[in-house]
Amino acid sequence: MFKTRIIPAFLILSSILLPTLAQADTNLLNVSYDVTREFYKDFNASFTQYWKAKTGETVIINQSHGGSSKQARSVADGLEADVISMNQAPDIDILYERSKLIPKDWQKRLPNSSSATNSTTVFLVRKGNPKNIKDWDDLIKPGIAVVIPNPKTSGNGKYSYLAAWGYVIKSGGNDAKAKEFVTKLFKNVPVLDTGGRGATTTFAQRDIGDALLTFENEVNLIKKELGDKFDVVYPSASILAENPVTVVDKFAKKHKTQAIAQAYVEYHFSEAGQEIAVHHYLRPTLDSVATKYKDRFKAINLFSVDEVFGGWGKAQKTHFSDGGTFDQIYQK
Template sequence: MALLAYLHYTTDIFEVFMTDVARYQQKSKTLSALSIAGVALTLGLAGCSNSETTEAAADGSATTEGQNIELLNVSYDVARDFYKDYNPLFVEHYKAEHPDSKILIKQSHGGSSKQALSVANGLQADVATMNQGSDIELLEKKGLVESDWESKFPDNAVPFTSTIVFLVRKDNPENIKDWEDLTKDGVEIVMANPKVTGNGRYAFLGAYGYGLHAFNQDETKAQGYVKDMLKNVKVYENGGRAATTTFVQRGIGDVLVTFENEANLAATDFGAGQVDIVYPKYSIKSESPVAVVKTVTDKKGTTDAAKAYLDYLWSEPAQQLAADLYLRPSVKSVLDKNSDKLPPVETFRPNDAFGTWDEIMSTYFSDGGVFDQLAVNAPQ
């Protein structure tokens, strides 16, 4: 029977990790969250939802050799594991080229759209690394990012992609094999909130795209499928990592609908032995675009360093790191080399199925939009 969905709204969380090159191999084995209520999105760096710093010698962009540089990367929730390891990798690369300068990299993580809104409202990000184009487009509209941001880096400024998969309990007791199984009576779904997170939006659009694919583009039947699926949502979380915590550590739900890299992190690390991954036959491709927040970097004198920071995402070491963390590298040679851990999946791009991100946001995720119409207990 349909279970009443509830919202587990977590406020922005703060974690500060000081790392250096000597601790490069260290990996966190647990998830921790410190809930703090009543914090405004427009707070400065001390008010980031989750921050991490990496410090070592490197070059300072648009500054003289020997000066100190500080970069803030504002990013989406489940990218924290990648950037935790990428930052020391980048710093080491820069140290070899510019030994007389020093760079400090700080991280902020949270729901992608909340993060973009924070930057739009004044958070001084040097770079934005999001998980959907609409979040960068918001910054472009605000005049913070250049209008040709997609052409500034290879692959339309998308260094890696992911897809939506299912994380289920060990040995898959509910026998969930594909999207249609998410509508079974009694199945409890955990997912991120589509109103505020890219993770949740990709999950919703993945389900909708499956419905269109399964029912020969029949909108009525596709919406019927999605409505039935959403009836089974037990929890909408305010971030992809919060959804993982709810499913794995709190033991709520039968299936977590999430990104492939997040599912693999749970299956191989903090949820090892407790969960399995199910790949649907047809799913959505999620793209993670990046951009320099030019108005901020021009003011700080960090434009060159910010660009170099993003450029290095396409280096072979960074692309292999992405693959190691179950992100799909945009450099084909690296992706092909890792096909054992990143199996081929038939995917579709959201823009091909649903239009531009502006159209997607206004049609599906605005107040009273398609998501609100189909979700029995839609998050507000």
């Protein structure tokens, strides 16, 4: 009698207790840049579900967002992120350079130089395009105001600057011509916001400028959030903005989250992950997904930083260091 009673009781108890024991929730911290909030909200939900189905483990993914270099600096200085996702490789390189948190060749660990998605710099203009802005050359005309975030403080601004420079090079110009072009372009910039979102506010809410230069995915978000007051203009050529992601080995090891962190970054490259990216107007890198959504992303002539500028290190030094080409625009 006694035994028959205790066994069901034990079973009930264990069925309550055991799952909670198995689910000693794993926490993962993904440190990212400013405008990925919406993307990661969907992506993390999808990954949590996938991981639960696969292993039965519940993972809680914490997100930290902010200006890209600031975020990278926090991790390099000791913010214990398991994963870092940025919009330019130098902001991840710094983790190796400053504190050896990752190996030097981190970009080789995943396909496509560890960049799961791409974007590019496009123009957002007022509805109906009243100033008839069609391509880069229209932006440097007198009387046109262009809003670009400060290239020194914003990855978004850096890409815009390099896109303009690369456009001149790609259409047969030399460095001197390119410099003349970006000088004229930045003479038309009335406000240099410190980040991409600030520039968006200046253009969309303060009604300043005839064109806003920003990422393709941001442009579509603006149209969605702020209503149909704008048109998107694709220039004939622009820059390939890559969004690299990697496991922060040292901290993942410390937290014993290597396996799950690895699965998390790999999920970016999976079909499911890529579909979510497409939903947020990020260009997929996986061929099958790219073909499926071919019509969604206008094919324009894209050039990479490596191709035109010989890598980020060189681009940073020539253009954005103190006294570099960007500073020279404003030096009297």
